[in-house]
Amino acid sequence: MAGPAIENLFREGRSFPPPPEFTAQANAADPAIYEQAEADWQGWWASQAERLRWFKTWDTVLEWKAPHAKWFLGGRLNVSDNCLDRHVDDGQGDQVAYHWEAESGERRTITYAQLKDEVCRFANGLKRLGVSRGDRVAIYLPMIPELPVAMLACARIGAIHSVVFAGFSSQALVDRIDDADARAVITADGAYRKGSVIPLKQSADTAMDNTDRVRTCVVVRRTGEDIDFTDGRDHWYHDIIADESAECPPEPMDAEDVLYILYTSGTTGKPKGIVHTTGGYLTQVAATQRLVFDLKPDTDVYWCAADIGWVTGHSYIVYGPLANRATSVLYEGAPDHPGRDRFWEIVERYRVTILYTAPTAIRSFMKWGPDLPAAHDMTSLRLLGSVGEPINPEAWMWYAEHIGGRRCPVVDTWWQTETGAIMITPLPGLTATKPGSAMRSFPGIKAVVVDEQGQAVEPGGGGYLTLQRPWPGMLRTLWGDDERYRLTYWSRFGEDVYFAGDGAKLDEDGHVWLLGRVDDVMNVSGHRISTTEVESALVDHPAVAEAAVSGRKDEMTGQAIAAFVTLRGDRQGDERLASELRQHVAERIGKIARPANILFTPDLPKTRSGKIMRRLLKDIAEGRELGDVTTLANSDIVSELKQRSTAATEGE
């Protein structure tokens, strides 16, 4: 559909009601679900928790001492028991848990019974290596079946996993190992990306050389590269599991025991260790998986195309789908390898029914053109999801039309690493969706858009997104830094109001439209990166005196990173130094954090108190008209910067 036609749709305020056939079979088909949940939200969540298997039921649904919540107090359960044993005990052991497909085309099918056996073997192996309940285990693996196996094995014995995205650098790994005091690391010899090998073990070695915490390292053989092996510390994964029994009783965990830590960027250079616990988290990921994705374990083939290294993969590739006995696709690689129709080939091969991906991917597909999906049989698809950043209405429409064949409801789901699970979303059998809107709070959730003073805005108004009631999947604290937890999330509007850091507006019907971050967090291809983190990485280079970083709008990636750099002494900036700096940032953080542009400047615009004017830099990076800059300490630099920026863009 062409641009102007889409424009008209919005002018008419058009929305897309769910197809009646969809509603007729939907897991959430009765609109009363919203009122029921509202009438007794704690009771409603308890009814969701009852769908799991508990060794012991809870005594108290919720204890809320703002800003600290405890859910299902006194309850005991094990996440891996719920994701594996429960289904095998139900006689469903032969059902496929994962269709794994390597980038190279290699395939593996893993049933629930097989997954349970392997998890038990590895859990026993971890125990033998000295990992016990409460210990932290860093997992640094690519998208191979051993990644969910490792997470579930930790969950089985009550160890706390901290998954570090395999695209992150050794520095990022060492920071996370140190912060969580992880004693064990699980990694692979290498990883494949677009046909080439990434030396993962080498990165892990560099990380382990820079900390003395790690006692044990387990290495999965993936690429067969030659690697260094440190005797006593390093062990092959295949050796570990070969000797172990496939019986490993799941450890009964308290509902509030920590399941995992996942680091995410905050507004300072130091990533935040988001802490998720057991019972509440599993309750909310399971409920949202079933109701938002309308998952039918007997018939669906579900595919979340994220990486498990991010929260989307934790909740909607591992825990949500497995808790619901889903059959999922697990894909190792890139969407354009070897061809740009790789996704559609996969959809066709496995007859995927539910697809969950990010707007940035959808925009790439748009650019690559509708002929690629059209060349494949995509009629198996019945539901589409989007996550990670605001989806622009054009991308939404294109997705619905060219991927969903106009049959599939599209659910735009808003949530965060901190929320653990989906918070604002349509329910596909009930909601008349509007392209570009995440619509409304999931049952039991209370999302409120407020103004500067914290007052709820009326329909038609805009402001900050808040959550005004605890929810089961919420983060419990930041690992080792409860003060930062309070300050970051619970100080702006009071200690019982969660500040999400996102701007939002309500339309005339009261539906929620997300507007992006309101803090110094950038969103590049759906990945959170803090401006300060990139600035620290740049300043860490010997040639750099000072750096300021800002996100600027980018058609494909949502935002791109623009860096303004001043050099030491009389060093001159050139293209060679710019690429050296990009490489340096990749080494400090990871490739995803590389600035798209680096602009060398003799000075940065500052206020008289010496604060860098980031908003002004953003305006420059986005080519906007600048307001009054005469209050700056060094206003002459602004026009100079503007000229350089324009010259750089024209030179692209």
Ligand code: WTA
């Ligand atoms: C953004 C990813 C608009 C938002 C699950 C949030 C979204 C941050 C959406 C969290 C959406 C995520 N619409 N914005 N549907 N989903 N975001 O922690 O800015 O990686 O605060 O969690 O992504 O990113 P995170």
